[in-house]
Amino acid sequence: MSTDQEALFGFDGAFLRKLERLALMNRRPLPGPSMGPRRSPRHGASVEFADFRDYADGDDFRRIDWNAYARLDRLFLRLYSAEEMTTVTIFLDRSRSMDFGEPSKALVSAQLAAIFSFIALHNYDRVAIAGWADKIHSYLPAQSGKATIPAVWRHIAAMPPAGKARTDAAALYEHGRYGHGPGLSIVLSDLLTDSDWRSGLLALQRGGSEVSVVQVLAREELEPDVRGDWKLVDAESGAEVEVTISPRVIRRYQEELTAHVEAIKVFCRRHGMAFLQVPTHISITDAVIGSLRTVGILA
Amino acid sequence: MILLAPVAVGLAAVGVPIVLMYVLKLRRREHMVSSTLLWRRAIDDVQANAPWQRLRPNLLLLLQLLALCALVLALAGPAYTHAQTFNGDLVVIIDESYGMQAHDVAPSRFAVALARARVLAGQLGSGNVMSVIAMSSLPRPVIAESSDQAAIIRAIDGLRVGVTSPNFLTALGEAASLARSGESTRVVVMTSHDSGITGLPMAVPFPVEIDRIGGRLRDLGITAISAGVSGVHTEALVRVSNFGARAAHSDLELYADGQLADVRPVDVPPGQERNLFWTHLPTGLRQLRAHLSLTDDFAGDKTAWAIVGSGKVRRVLLVSRASAAAEYFLQTALALDPSVRLAMVHTSGQRVRLLSLIHI
Numbered sequence: 001m002s003t004d005q006e007a008l009f010g011f012d013g014a015f016l017r018k019l020e021r022l023a024l025m026n027r028r029p030l031p032g033p034s035m036g037p038r039r040s041p042r043h044g045a046s047v048e049f050a051d052f053r054d055y056a057d058g059d060d061f062r063r064i065d066w067n068a069y070a071r072l073d074r075l076f077l078r079l080y081s082a083e084e085m086t087t088v089t090i091f092l093d094r095s096r097s098m099d100f101g102e103p104s105k106a107l108v109s110a111q112l113a114a115i116f117s118f119i120a121l122h123n124y125d126r127v128a129i130a131g132w133a134d135k136i137h138s139y140l141p142a143q144s145g146k147a148t149i150p151a152v153w154r155h156i157a158a159m160p161p162a163g164k165a166r167t168d169a170a171a172l173y174e175h176g177r178y179g180h181g182p183g184l185s186i187v188l189s190d191l192l193t194d195s196d197w198r199s200g201l202l203a204l205q206r207g208g209s210e211v212s213v214v215q216v217l218a219r220e221e222l223e224p225d226v227r228g229d230w231k232l233v234d235a236e237s238g239a240e241v242e243v244t245i246s247p248r249v250i251r252r253y254q255e256e257l258t259a260h261v262e263a264i265k266v267f268c269r270r271h272g273m274a275f276l277q278v279p280t281h282i283s284i285t286d287a288v289i290g291s292l293r294t295v296g297i298l299a
Numbered sequence: 300m301i302l303l304a305p306v307a308v309g310l311a312a313v314g315v316p317i318v319l320m321y322v323l324k325l326r327r328r329e330h331m332v333s334s335t336l337l338w339r340r341a342i343d344d345v346q347a348n349a350p351w352q353r354l355r356p357n358l359l360l361l362l363q364l365l366a367l368c369a370l371v372l373a374l375a376g377p378a379y380t381h382a383q384t385f386n387g388d389l390v391v392i393i394d395e396s397y398g399m400q401a402h403d404v405a406p407s408r409f410a411v412a413l414a415r416a417r418v419l420a421g422q423l424g425s426g427n428v429m430s431v432i433a434m435s436s437l438p439r440p441v442i443a444e445s446s447d448q449a450a451i452i453r454a455i456d457g458l459r460v461g462v463t464s465p466n467f468l469t470a471l472g473e474a475a476s477l478a479r480s481g482e483s484t485r486v487v488v489m490t491s492h493d494s495g496i497t498g499l500p501m502a503v504p505f506p507v508e509i510d511r512i513g514g515r516l517r518d519l520g521i522t523a524i525s526a527g528v529s530g531v532h533t534e535a536l537v538r539v540s541n542f543g544a545r546a547a548h549s550d551l552e553l554y555a556d557g558q559l560a561d562v563r564p565v566d567v568p569p570g571q572e573r574n575l576f577w578t579h580l581p582t583g584l585r586q587l588r589a590h591l592s593l594t595d596d597f598a599g600d601k602t603a604w605a606i607v608g609s610g611k612v613r614r615v616l617l618v619s620r621a622s623a624a625a626e627y628f629l630q631t632a633l634a635l636d637p638s639v640r641l642a643m644v645h646t647s648g649q650r651v652r653l654l655s656l657i658h659i
Contacts, residue, residue, distance in 0.1 A: 231329045
C-alpha cells in the first residue's frame with residue numbers, strides 16, 4: 001500500500017496493519033465461485049470432515065468410509081467442507097442526504113467501504129462496490145487479490161454522488177432480485193427513507209447474501225441543535241416542513257429517531273442480519289472497528 | 300376621563316388581525332436538512348397541522364400594538380373632566396336650527412347637544428333651577444325655572460331640529476329674562492360649529508359658555524330651484540352651493556314628473572355656488588325634482604322640488620275643520636304654487652252641504 005493510497009482515506013500504516021489481522025465474519029457457511037479460505041456449504045475435498053450420507057449410485061468410491069462399512073455393513077460417504085472464496089458486495093449510499101454531517105456521512109461511509117474492502121481483499125475474498133440511491137448508479141465488478149486494493153480504493157474515493165436522486169431501497173431490491181449469487185452484502189446508508197428498506201434488505205438476503213447494515217448518521221441528526229421557527233427543506237425531495245422547534249418537539253424527534261433505529265435493529269435481528277449505527281463524529285479507526293467486531297461484522 | 304370621539308376606540312379592533320397574523324403566519328427561515336422524514340413524524344402529534352402557532356414575545360409585534368394604541372388614543376381624543384359643581388341656576392340654549400342636522404359627529408350635532416343638556420340637568424344642584432330655550436328663528440323657552448330633573452329631561456327630549464336659522468340675540472334676551480335676580484346664573488349655549496355664534500351680541504350680567512358642536516363641514520346642497528314656461532319649452536334653474544371647507548363634486552339628477560330627465564356633474568369650490576340651467580325641457584310638466592347623489596354631513600339639502608307654473612290661474616277653496624296648525628301647513632304649501640288663488644272657508648257651526656252653495 002503506497003503512501004498515496006493511504007492518504008485517500010487518512011489511514012496510516014499502523015491502522016492498516018491492524019486491519020490485516022481482521023476478517024469479515026460470515027455467520028453461516030457460504031458457497032463461493034472458486035476455492036478460497038472460507039468454509040462452504042458445498043462439501044468438497046478439503047481435510048475438514050463435515051458429515052456422512054448414504055452411498056448412492058454414481059458416488060466417488062474414493063470417499064466411501066470403509067471403516068464404517070466394516071462395522072455397520074452399510075455404505076456411507078464421507079463429506080468434507082469446501083474452502084471457498086466469497087464475494088463481498090459493498091452498497092454505498094450516494095444520495096444527497098449523505099452530504100450532511102461533519103465529517104460528512106458520505107466520507108465516513110467511503111472510509112468504512114475502504115476498510116471492508118481492504119479486509120476482504122486481504123483475506124482472499126472478492127470485493128464489488130455498488131453506489132446506489134434510487135438505483136445502482138455505479139458498479140465496480142468483483143475484484144480479487146491484494147493487488148487490487150489501490151484500484152478499489154480509488155474507485156470508492158472517486159465515486160460520484162447520485163445528484164438529486166433520493167434514497168430508495170428499491171435499488172437494493174432490484175439488485176437482490178436478479179440474484180448475484182451468494183456472498184456478503186454490506187449496506188452503508190443513513191436509511192432515512194420512507195421507501196421500503198425492509199424489502200430491499202430481504203431481497204439481498206434472498207439472493208443468497210449474508211447482509212450487514214451499517215447506518216451512518218450525523219451529529220445534527222442524532223442531536224439536533226436548531227431551535228425556533230424554521231422551514232425545514234428536505235435535501236433530497238425538496239419537501240418543506242414548517243416547524244417551531246421547541247424542547248418538546250426535539251423530544252418527539254428523538255423518540256421518532258429511536259423508534260426508527262429500533263425498527264431497523266429489530267428487523268435485522270429477526271432476519272439474521274448484523275446492524276451497527278455509526279455516528280460520523282466519533283473516531284472511525286478504533287471505536288468503529290471495536291463495534292464492528294462486537295456486532296459480528298468483523299471477526 | 301372621557302373620550303371626545305369614542306367611535307375611534309373601535310379602531311383598536313385592528314389589533315386582533317395584527318396578533319392573528321403573528322399567530323397564524325410566522326416568518327420562517329429555511330434550513331436544509333438531510334431528511335424531513337423524522338421531523339414530519341415528530342410534529343404530527345405535537346402540532347397536528349394546526350394553522351396557528353403559540354404566540355411568543357416578539358418585539359415587532361409589541362411595537363406595532365403600541366403604535367396602534369397611540370393612534371387609537373390620538374383619534375379618540377381623551378380628555379379629563381371634573382364635576383362642575385356650579386352652585387346656581389342654569390339656562391341652556393339649544394340651537395335647533397338647520398345647521399344642527401349635520402351628522403359629522405355621531406349620531407348628529409343635535410343629538411349630541413341634547414345629550415350634553417341632559418348631563419347638565421343631571422348635575423343641577425339642589426335649590427337651583429334650570430331653564431331650556433329652543434333657539435330657532437323664533438327662540439322659545441320649553442321649560443322655565445324648573446328644579447324637576449325628570450321634567451327638564453322630558454322637555455329636552457321633546458326638542459326637534461328645524462330648518463330655520465338661529466336667532467342668538469333673541470335667545471340671549473330670553474335667557475336674561477329667565478335669570479333670577481339675586482341668584483348666580485350660568486348660560487350655556489349649544490350651537491353648531493359653523494352657526495356664526497362666536498361672541499355675545501349684547502352685554503349680559505351672567506357668564507355665557509358657547510359650546511360649538513361639530514367640526515369642519517362637508518355640505519354640498521341645493522339652495523334654489525325654480526321652473527317656468529317659456530314659449531313651447533319649460534325652463535328650470537337649480538343652484539348648488541358648497542358650504543364645506545373643501546371642493547365638492549356630485550352628480551345632479553333632474554326628474555321631470557318623476558322621470559329622470561337629465562344628469563349633470565357639478566363641481567363647486569368651497570364657499571361658492573353653481574347655477575345650472577335647462578331651457579328645453581318639454582312643455583306641460585307639472586313638477587321638477589333635483590337631487591344631488593353626493594352623501595355628506597347634511598342629508599336635508601340634497602333634494603329640492605319645484606312646481607312648474609302654467610301661467611293659468613287656478614282658484615282653490617280650502618275648506619277646513621282641522622286644527623290651526625294643520626291648516627297653516629296646507630295654506631303654506633298651496634301658497635308655494637304661484638298659479639293658485641286660495642280661498643278659505645271654516646266649517647265650524649255650518650253644515651258641509653252648504654259648500655255646494657259656494658260659487659267657485
